[in-house]
Amino acid sequence: MTADFNDRLACAHVVEVGGSMEATAExxxxxxxxxxxxxxLAQRWKAWLDGKRQAIVATDIQRLVEVQQEGGALLGDIDGLARQRQQILQRAADLGVAAGNLRTLVRKLGRGCPAELRKDMQRAELTIQHLRRLHAATWILTNQLHQHAAGTLRLITAGAVETPVYNQRADCETGGGVLDTDA
Structure with a gap:
């Protein structure tokens, strides 16, 4: 606890935001x-994405419903975190250190800020990038599950299967041209 406070004070000595070391430390x-x-929140988000992927692969509808409810709570927490970020940026602007994002704010606070803060910022950026990739992969998997479920439902209810658009055996209008089936 004392080392953390000393790191904050070290940063405050480098850049006095609004003329106050206490304001900078805060x-x-x-x-x-x-x-x-x-x-x-990132750890919870990753666990949520993992749970959703596992439920999709296992086609566990009950688990998918539970995961969806967890996702709603997670989105609420993400909104709260976004508000906290805006409050930090607003507080910094009120103290005379206007910045468009947190990375710029840390840069403007000076080199005397704790190295731990800079490392935490880098780690947070990498974590968010990783979560974006996981989120995209989960969305693709969810979309594929939806397509499969829709096709299965169509087969059960109508007894029909949707023909792929680029099926070389399907009759199609070419506008007078010939399709090259050898390619």
């Missing part, structure tokens, strides 16, 4: 708190 403390909360 701003750095708010950044630390935000990044800790972001890390916890």
């Amino acid at each position: 701003l750095v403390g708010a950044l630390h708190e935000y990044l800790e909360r972001l890390d916890g």
Whole structure:
């Protein structure tokens, strides 16, 4: 606890935001708190995506419903985190350090800020990039499950199967041209 406070004070000595070392230390403390909360939320998001993927692969409808409800709570927490981020940026702007994002804010606070804060920012950026990739992969998997379920339902209810668009055996209008089936 004391080392953390000393790191905050070291940052405050480099850049006095609004002429106050306390204000700078509070701003750095708010950044630390935000990044800790972001890390916890990122872990929950990853667990949620993993759970959703597992439910999709197992075609466990009950689990998918549960995961959907968890996702609603997670979105609420993400909104809260976004509000906290805006409050930090607004507080910094009120103290005379206007920044469009947290990375710029940390840069403007100076080199004397704790190295831990810079490392936490880098780790947060990498974590968010990783989660975006996982989210895209999960969305693709969800879409494929939807297509499969829709096709199965169509087969059960209508006894028909949707023919793929680019099926070389399907009759199709070419506008007078010939399709090259050898390619």
